[in-house]
Amino acid sequence: MAEPSPQRAPASVRHSATIVDLVLAALTAVFFVAVALATGVRSPWQGTIPLALFLGALLLLRRRRPMAVLLLSIAAIFVYHLARESPAGWIWPASVAYFTAAATSRVRWVAAVGVAQLVYSAVDFRWVLDRNVVRYVIHVTGEGLLLAALIAAGLAYAASLRRRERLREADARARAAEERLRVSREVHDIVAHTLAVVGVHLNVAADALQEEPAEAAAALRLAQDVRGRAMADLTSLIDVLREGPGSTAPQPDLASLGTLIADARATGLEVIFDERGDPSAVPAASAVAVYRVVQEALANTLKHSGAVKAEVTIDYRPRSVTVEIADNGHGGDGGAGVPEGHGLAGMRGRVGALGGALTVGPVPGGFAVKADIPVAGSSL
Template sequence: MDRERRWPDALLTVALLAIGLVGTAPAGVNQGVDAGPGAYPLVVVAALAVAVRRRRPLVTLAVVTVATTAYLVLGYPYGPILLSFFVAVYTVAAYRPVRDAAVAGAGALAALLAYVLFGARSPGLVGLMPVAAWVVVPFAAGVTARLSREAVARNRTDEARRLADAERLRVAREVHDVVGHGLAAIHLQAEIALHLLDRRPEQAEAALTAISRTSKEALDELRVTLTVVRREEVADERAPAPGLDQLPHLRERLAGAGVPVTVEVTGAPLALPVAVDLAAYRVVQEALTNVLRHAGPATAAVRVGYAPGEVTVEVTDTGRGRSRDAAPEPSGGSGLAGMRERVTALGGTFSAGPAAPGGFRVHATLPLREAA
């Protein structure tokens, strides 16, 4: 299990242990029951079992149920040990399939019925409903939490897929516009050059120069745009040239998908070349998409820095950095490789990796000149 999940369970175990050791005797005083020395080993066992609740939920429930049942059958007072029992039932319901959880919960309830029937302080049949509530309430809460968590995960996956599909459609339109416009202009200038080549070579030369310029501009734009075809990005609006001015809207979209994003800008904003502006935006966009798809519950921070001759973008998050850094990428330049390709195509530098103290960091520097 991930290390970040162990710390909350360890803290919960310490809390239950402290509450059990400190609160059992006062609970006995309030109920007029002596909490003898034999009660405390059972309280300790029940609390310590919680430490592995998410790694071994069924084992945890079994140990806690045995300890709690023995505690009650021996006539010790109702006390903090029931908190450990509640946590164990909740965990099974929250992290195991419904059928497995239901069987385990029924087993725990059956064990507690031994206290109702044979306990030293048995409440009799009137105790059936309270004892059943000790199982039913945490079980219902756990099932609700699990269903909610699964729904959030499905929504995040569906949202990422929908945005990626919408972006592919938008890129197809961009490519059509770039190629269609460029080829139409080149065709027109080529017809003029052929018509004037013999009679007015000076005008034919101008037409050929225009063809050269138009083809270079179209190829530069197409080279940047086609990189997107191999990647899945966060965007679905129809925009001919997205840029850093759309970061607030991107932040809102990610917040709606469950990833809070902050944006910080340093330096005086500059008018960027279209290709640079697009590449910077795409790097931020792809990095935030990776947060959405791979980081788990996380927040993200975007920093844009304007300096003479260059612009830098940095995206950091608080999610699972190592898993994304170590995961192999599909061939064809997707993910981090796709971002690196886009940046280096413009003569920039790119780096990505785990961030301290945790999470992931993507950083790109783009010169404010078109790549040769």
């Protein structure tokens, strides 16, 4: 019930803590008065009820000043016992205060204070020895066991708080690592696609530089435009890979596919783009996966296949999205397949993380990449 952490809790947590404190304060006051009456106190308004109210009111401050609440509670109990011969106990009226203080870093002081109070309690109760030794032993032993239990409970609670905090920190680190891994894949996709497109434009420029300088200049301008867009994307992503805080830009979505297709067409590759169905219901994670699969597949087509034509087909269905990129190149090399590099591994991992499936390989007349990606709330 103690909150050793200095961080400010959310409003809902603070509200719940206040309710808990009010309940504990009320229970302490009522229970103290009830026990006092049950053990022979005849005039509760002469010390018993005021002390009960004081002990209860102190508990409303226990989270902010745990040691002060404990010491004031003990002092009030001490004054109460000096003012009247009461059978009420010494340790148990301050049970909540002991537990709260024991959950802080000052647990040794709590134990020392408790032992001192327990010793005084044993001395103060010595008059019972002549009348009832068993009662005396039960009283002293019971108070000692209660003190040990309260301190142990406070230590256990503090340990559980620290364990939960470590788990939260570990979870935050794991999420940060996953985010950096995701962004590193995004960076790879952007770089691979950009290098493929820019490489094609540079080849065109080199071939046309002597005979068609205007065409060469146009190719270089297109390469420069693609490079500029890629640099903007990389700038927005690179901070996420650093350990410190950084900002992320919006991820590419289905609306960005047109620019991707236009870049591929500008290299001279004939790209047929066919969309079927309604893309509006596709969630963000699936949309990014669709974009990256198309981006990586077209980059592989431009770099490895020698194709002159590619067909991009995206079929939006209620439970899944099917993406297929087929070209007329030799990416398969007779069925050998393409190397399992970072791009293909990234596509496979991205699609697999969403519960989908990716197939890559030769088809009649060329090579194809096909991904089936489920939408949120469904599975293939």
